Amino acid sequence: MNIIERAKSPTPKFFKIIRIIGLALLAVSGSLMASPIVLPAAVVTVAGYVAVAGGVLSAISQVTVDDSALKQVRGKEQQLVNKPRDGG
Numbered sequence: 001m002n003i004i005e006r007a008k009s010p011t012p013k014f015f016k017i018i019r020i021i022g023l024a025l026l027a028v029s030g031s032l033m034a035s036p037i038v039l040p041a042a043v044v045t046v047a048g049y050v051a052v053a054g055g056v057l058s059a060i061s062q063v064t065v066d067d068s069a070l071k072q073v074r075g076k077e078q079q080l081v082n083k084p085r086d087g088g
Contacts, residue, residue, distance in 0.1 A: 001065075003063065006063040006065055007062055007063055009065040009066070009070050009073075010065070010066045010069035010070055010073065011061065011062065011064055011065070011066060012064060012066040012069075015061040015062075015064040016061070018057055018061045019057070019058050019061035019062055021054075021057065022053075022054040022055070022056070022057030022058035022059075022061060023054065023058050024054070025050050025051070025053060025054030025057070026050075026051055026054035026055055026058065027054075028047075028050070029047040029048070029050040029051035029054060030047075030051060032044070032047040033047045033048065033051070
């Protein structure tokens with residue numbers, strides 16, 4: 001299974017929640033780093049680390065595959081392929 005197939009495959013519910021948390025961390029840290037007001041260097045540094053962590057959480061969560069759901073999807077696809085066609 002290549003990376004594109006993994007990204008398109010069903011994701012478990014827990015990892016969907018983790019992905020959303022990662023995206024939220026990424027958005028908040030991006031807002032802090034791009035803010036027009038002067039922030040202490042420590043805040044900007046921590047925001048950078050949080051952005052990296054959010055990106056990693058989102059990426060790892062996206063490529064996690066729910067095997068049982070994937071088997072169901074593949075089973076349905078196989079049924080459609082093997083379905084007899086009308087002679088009409």
